[in-house]
Amino acid sequence: MLGKEMESIMPNTQKQGPLTGVKVLDMSRILAGPSSTQLLGDYGADVVKIERPGVGDDTRKWGPPYVKDAEGNETSESAYYLAANRNKRSVAVDIATPEGAALIKELAAKADVLVENYKFGGLKKYGLDYDEIRKINPSIIYCSITGFGQTGPNAALPGYDLMAQGYGGIMSLTGEPDGTPMKVGVGIADVMCGMYAATAVLAALRHRDQTGEGQQIDVALVDSQIAWLINEGTNYLQSGELPKRRGNGHPNIVPYQVFEAKDGHVIVAVGNDSQFGRFCEILGVPEMAKDASFATNINRIKNREVLLPKLEALFATRSKDEMLAAMKANNVPCGEVNNLAEVFASPQVAAREMVVEMDHPHSPVKLIANPVKFSKTPVTYRKAPPLCGADTDEVMKDWLGKG
16 A cells, blocks of 8 residues: 555546547557557546456466455466556457457447557458458557568567567667677567557547548557667668667767766766866866867767776766765756666655556555646546456446447
């Protein structure tokens, strides 16, 4: 349970979000699809999650940790599953049976959006691919998430976050210069693909509302990961030169990295030459900022191999708190390197309401909140991540008038 200090930021579950009235049929599992549909649910959509009877989303078993019941015993619901499945209702359907496939078609006929992340062509054998679904619901937005997309020589290959990070190049940029290529610490290819999918669904809904036309959205983990190579990708396209792994360094700004103090680590993000001058004064070497080799960012980039060891040696003689205080006082961008305990204990996190507690069938659960702050249609937290199939009867009645 959250303490008294958190009670003031408990979510208001009564307000309606901007997507209230939109019906989303969620046929996705793992992370990219579920994170996308969770966003839509946060914004007010009625999201119905389709799961295999008795099994459910694969991530339900991806622990530890698992949700504990009122007696403190571990259940079969993992924290991983909780991360991407709030604001949804679960319906258990075996789509491999004719009856199950027929039920999905009935639900799809009522849906505004269908999101699926089966392998390329995986739903066609059940008659649940876009070409079949649009026959019964021409205005549906049908979002297909795959590893490599619906076209190209790799379309039939399976897609996993780690593989997307490797194929799409981000691992070649991440890690220490002499170390091995390194993945990002969370499934960021999945999460960002989910973000692209959610924004695409919103755009397609806008088009549908204006024209009445539905459409299929084709979004791939690898395409998404390539898209957020951002400056490093564009640097390569313009120069033809392969970027190097720089650890916590920046390809276009120096110094912009983590420095080690006597008792911890500090982020330094010097963005211009005047900030560099103040940084040098704090370190007691104002003359360094006047040295032609280091006075401008372009020269600091050229001479980073000479400059950075000097700065690192000076920084290592100071304490973390001393350097943070001095840089903040002199308007040199800097920051802490927090562990997760420090993150969630931060007064900034509390002020921004980035942790919410929701009632779960087993026991109350803490979740990371949606970061978006609407002034008129706030995000709502209406339903904790559901147990597998828990809402089947309710959805049959609400969507299909059965029961």
